[in-house]
Amino acid sequence: MNQEFRDWLKTGEQMGSRYRLAVPPRLPIGSGGTALGRRAGRSLEFLDYRAYQPGDDLRHLDWNAFARSDRLTVKMFREEVNPHLDLLLDGSASMSLPGSRKAEATLGLAALLSRSAGNAGFTWRSWQAADGVHPIPNGHTPPINWEGLDFSWRTGMEASFRRLPPAWKPRGIRIVVSDLLWPGDPSAALWPITSGSAMTVVIQMISSIDRDGPPIGALRLLDSETGEQREVLVEGGAIARYREAFTRHQQAWEEACRRQRAVFLPMTAEEFLQNWDLRGLLAQEILRIA
């Protein structure tokens, strides 16, 4: 793996020291979990009160509250969970589009998320979608140790899943970082990702050129994945049509994520790298300040 990738991973890991991954509310409850879930469970950590309902364990009645209020209330305690992060990186060639910083942003964000997961007591595993969905060598260790990263695959992730689906941990958190720029039904592509996950976050990492379109002029557009070429006189009308189509595609993915209860988060690589803007992740409570 080239040194540039390693540098980007290192930067991302450093940025990730400030954050920790948040535990999703639907993580599986298991005994002896290493983290406290958001739901009520059987850990010793008090969570909240609620009114007694027939069938509740009488041992959890709060007698002091009854003495004060003559109302039967039950104490609730936080559950103990076993959190795990599966981080999937799109390995297609479009993720290293020449003239853009998508690759840098993807690796930096991936390293940040891994470090955040570690800060939150998560286990994690990083994967890359190429000719199949392969685990990244040393992908369960700090990002600086990752190996074999490459952005050269020539089809979308959907084909990767068909070729070799990943062996993900059930009920874990799955975060996908991809530009999602391949034709096809987003729902079908998303299904293998969301199926069996406690929470899925789809981060669409695009470049400013992907978002705004190429510059005006007589251009020979080169598809970075397929190698196809198309000569176009790019002018105002063509740009408008491009943006409209792009927006429609993006909205289709957003809708698909909504239906499959995944979080959809678009990010522009150049803007992200300008000041490591993570407001979207923080707002969705995927990340928290450590």
Place this chain on the structure above:
Amino acid sequence: MSLSFAAPLAFWGFLGLPALLAIYFFRARFRDQPVSTLMFWLEETPPMAGGQRREKLRLPLLFFIEAMIIILLVLAAASPRLPGTQPLRPYVVILDDSWSMSAGGANSPRSRGLAALKAEWSGWPFSTIRFILAGPQPVVLGDPIRSIAQAGDLLKEWRGQSPGANLAEALALADDLAGERARLVVVSDQSPSQVPEDGRLRWLAFGKSAANLAFTQALRSRTEDGDKILLEITNLASEPQITDLVVDSDGRTEKTPLELAPNASRRVRFELSNLSASFSAAIGNDGLGLDNRIELPGRPPEPLPVRVGIRETRLRLAVERALLSTGMARLGASEPVLIFTDDLSASASAAVSAVPGKYGDIPWMVRFIRAGEPQPLLGPFLIDHSHPLSEGVALAGTVWAVGSGTDLPGNPVITAGSIPLLSARPTRFGQDLFWRLLSEYSTLPTSPDWPILFYNLLLWRMAELPGPERVHVPLGGELRVTLPSASTKGVLHDPNGVVSDLTAPDRHLAWKPEFPGLHRLEIGPRSFFVAVNPLNRAESDLRAAESGSWGIWKQDEGPRESIGVAWMFLLPALLLLAFHAALQAAGTPRSGGNGEVQP
């Protein structure tokens, strides 16, 4: 009709066409742009121009519009010209301005000539028409005209009142001005001396032979006994004529019947004791009325105001006697025009007024120099006979005594050897005269030359007074007019009511009246009436007048003038430019404020 180009070098501009093609070729080259996916560009239509693929070069409409604009502009710049429909030449019309052209009133040769011109000149294939007025001297009337409408103003100058017409000189002038290609036409009342055969000249005459009675002489001269008037009436006909001579003078009218034999002249004399009385005479109306009336205004006698400020008694008496003997001087005047003195001091000179008097003139000084030891001179006397003072002066046997002394200022008029005796020095307003004379030792004051000298002096002074030298002049003659100074203008009111200025750099001008009748001159504070009488026997003789046409214009093919038609290419070029701009505006995307292209 073949198109020619006066500036073919402009065709180098067609090099712009391959340049335009090159611009489109290079502009249409595509630059590579990697994109993440082509899935959003599948609906875009490939461009018509340029590209990497080998296909026929397809150029947009704008290219063809721009190419056509280049072609049209180059053709316009090459100065395209279409030949004219027929050969165009300059035309020159020579107009006989002699007063015989006015004979016959409304049906005069001038009127008929003008009508004939108007009838035919619209059919002339002219590039320009120039008019020359043939009087005693030919005069070009204005600039050549390019349309008939411009002729009216110029032809107002053709009055037919000149005392003659020098047509030969006018033709020579026309040749010089218009060149070999010109067509010439003479409008006169006389036939040509030689029938024109060169194919360039036509001669049109509209005269009519007629009998005419005319004044051919009118003089008024002053004598000791009053003014004497001489009139000459001539019968310019081949049969006897009877007319009445009507004379108006001094408030009285006299009618005298006159019978004249064929070609005979009759002289009639009058005497007028009233020198200031006007005098006019008329004979019966005939074909030419211009020469049937004359005016001879009077001029009141005006002795020159003179002051004799000589202290030496003998000399003073001699000077006064001589002045009075001329009858032209008035002594002791308060505003003299001539001052005699023997006081040579500066104060005496300064005492003389430098303000023009009622004559509008500054007085001349005659200074007698009496200083020095007496020196009688017997001659030989050298006299400048061209000088006004020396007319009739002989000095034979005269003793002229002078004081020993220096030269005289000014130009010597009379010297004795190298000794100047009488000199004149021109000043800004006139003359200063210096006269060396010791009268008590001289015989000059008692010689016949003494009063002659004073008579000449007074005549000279009178001639230099502001005003005309005479108050009547024949039409075609000249009249000397003196102005008060080189910077003072005179004003002339002619019989037609036109007012014009008279100026002369050296105070004197030779005024040549152009119209008969009574003119008024305002010079300084004074006004003068000057009568201009048409007196020319040859011009009044209408018997030689005739009508006819001589000479023809050769109908050959001359070079044609071409017409510029650059507008035929410029207008379509401008329209295409506008269309081009509209097409570009329709296809150009608007740019947002942040530089992003917005739909």
